[in-house]
Amino acid sequence: MSEQAYTVLILDDDEAVRESFRDYFEDLGWQVWVAPTAEEAFDLLERQTLDAAVVDIRLPGMDGNAWLRAVREVHPRLACVVCTGSPEYRQPTDITVSPQVSERVFFKPVPDLDELAETLRRQIEQLSRHHRDELGRRKPARPSDRTVQREGTSP
């Protein structure tokens, strides 16, 4: 399984869940960071640039929706997928339309983790394409270094 190694943040207040995700993604060869609260996740992102995040909604303090809205402003290049334990959850429209966040919502327990990984990958690629296009429209002559680099390493 030749795998692009991404960096992923697991934002979940339940340790068992966090650990099961960490184990799974590390087995895929990804670099995994975890945060039990939205605030800690923010701190982490200040220090570390990451590709993706699996975001729980029900969190102590700031909830997942608020975090996603906040991240949209500060870290627009972070691809996010919601994975919540609340079956009644409906993704707010403003979040759904964001190119950053996947439309597909996962409900815990996630019976097929491969689907989640696949969704994350797709979302990362989509987001990077989106930013490339965005940049192309704004500065056609000078694409950003990072985008070029990503392109160079994609399979």
Added chain:
Amino acid sequence: MPKKTWTFRSKVLLLVAATVLFTALTIQYSARHETERAMLTAYEENASNLMNTVVLNVENQYRSILFHKSATLERRKAGLRNIVTLALERIEKRHEQWKAKELSDEESQRLALEDVRGMRYDDGVGYLWINDMDPDTPRMIMHSALRELEGTTADDERYSLAIGLNKNSLDVFVAVCREHGEGYVDYLAVKPSEGELIENAHKVSYVKRFKPWEWVVGTGVYVDDVEAEVQRRLDAVIADLSHTLAKVRIAETGSLFIFDGDKRLLVHPTIDGSHDLEMRAGMLEELMEAAKTPTVPFEYAWSKPGGNNEYRFRKRAYVTHFEPLDWYIGASFFADEMELPARRLTSRIFLLSCLVLLVSIGFAVWISKVLMKPLQRLTLAAANIEREGILAAEIPISGSVETVELGAVLRKMLSSIEKSDEDLRRANNYIGNIIDSMPSVLVGVDAQGKVTQWNSAAERVTGLGRAQALGQPINQLLPVMASEMDRVLDAVRSRQAFAIHRRVCREGEQICFQNVTVYPLTGESADGAVIRVDDVTEQVRIEEMMVQSEKMLSVGGMAAGMAHEINNPLAGMVQTASVLSSRLTDDLPANTRAAEAAGTNMEAIRRFMESRGVPRMLARIRESGTRAAGIVWNMLSFARKTDSAFSTCNLAELLDQTVDLAGSDYDLKKKYDFRQIEIIRQYEEGVPEIPCEASRIQQVVLNLLRNGAEAMQEGFREGGGKEKPRFVLGLAYEREAERVRIEVEDNGPGMDETTRRRVFEPFFTTKPTDRGTGLGLSVSYFIVTDTHGGEMSVESSPGEGSKFIIRLPVGRGIS
């Protein structure tokens, strides 16, 4: 025709007859009166005119006679004068001779006398005489007819003949001559006639004086014949008048008459003139008196000619006095005869009136017939209509304006009656329809509990036709009423409604519930009651279901709070089991490294695991965890959402997506190949998009497909593959109800009635307990009916497959 009511015709006839009679009588009276007056006036005028005419005539005749008389006298007098003039010329001649002295005085006088003596005329009858003018006693000198008178003087009595104061004719002659020189003298003399002498014959003489000798020369002529002529002529006039006037009639017997002052009747048509009048004493004196006022009619009683001298008829007369002749000229007539023409006129008017009456009555009969005919036609039509109904006859529109109007009004009235009838019938039909359309059994009963009304629901439920049911006692027809007859009769008597709720009864094996309500009729018209029987079995079941749903809702409410708490540990469990499974069996680099570090390899570990059933156990952990999550998920579905995700949705696309989803459904795929199932799409054109929660509806449809697929799979297996499994997916727009209908029909084994009725009940399932929670269809039902305000039902019978029908409102707000 009722008594004492006049028909139009008799009224018209009576009116016409009365009018004609009244007019006739009026005319008759006034005509008679007027005629009488007019006739009277006319005849009076006529009589007066006739009288005047006669008077005028008489006067003319009289004047003529007088003229004739005086002319004759003048002629004769002129003759006398001529003769005397001739005699005087001879005397003058002798006197000339004397003056010439040819003759002596005596001789000349003698010769003159002889000359005159010889002058005889009128065949010798006419003669001259000369007398002297002696102042004392004049003396006859010469008399050529009677010589013996010569020499006699005036004192001879033979000369006492003159008419007037001086009777002596000679004296008169002398006096006339002395005074005037000449003149005429009237006197009476003896007239010598043929063989006899007529004494006192009227004679006129002319005398003239011969002055030289103082002689009076005269000659005379008898004029008695002139008088006689006058009398003769008057007699002729009377005869003429008698003859003429006798023919004149005033009215029938009125006539003209003349009598004179000596009361001799000169002219009278019936009484001979030669006799004195045989009449009422003083009659003529009265008439004479009346003659003083010739213009005023004099009225008296008189006898009619041939009337036997009965003086009882009124007579009117105009009388005038013609003085020159002393004649009384009158015109008279009988007043009653004036009335005769009036009477004749009256009788003629009477006849004419009768004729007019006859004609008028005829005319009135005709008119009334003409008038009545349209009315009779109307009456006939109305009678027909009364007898045979509203369409039996056409109302005729004919005759005069009034009957045409009447006809039109009647027609309008009839058409409005017709319309009312129609409306009534329609209303009856409508009410009948309403009653028949009622799903409830509606039965009317009378005060004895016998059926008077039996609607189609009653027919359907009991299998008894209306005709069989009517008049039968209700307790023998409806099992539910079998023991309720007394209560029904009580209700009718007391006018108190009563109801029996949810009476349990059995239909074969099925238990069913019925509500019975008995309403006594409250109207005035009749005693009785309406019995309504409703089968509430379904309702009872739904209510039970709703109770369950309510339970589920509370479960849902609780689950919503719990779900997160349960799902997290489940996630920890399931996801960890998942990772564990891959770490124990997959060829991950980390696995390989860890195995080598432990002095073994993955192949050995895998074998160990397999032999100990670890992967199966791990799979069971994951499966059980997932199932637990599914239960929580389904329970949460009963929770009312707060943030609804309604959006407009194309159901055709949604159905197609759902079919695709079913094809890739993980759970489904493991049991059977959904792609083997034939999908027939029957989507109507123009189905509008509806507001719904697409994922929920998708969930419902997917659930149906899943259930159907399972059912068909089993049916297919059991039935030996008689038929290829297929779904028919229908989509239609129920325009009137503004609903979209989704149908999911399979050709599986179908359901029996019991299953069908309970299929939406929560926790009802036909599957083994490990294969389903029994929540799927009840959740679907809940989503459709509660969340979307729609309906969900199923049609199925064993061996015929099942058809689930979902109806969703278009554009209605969702609760």
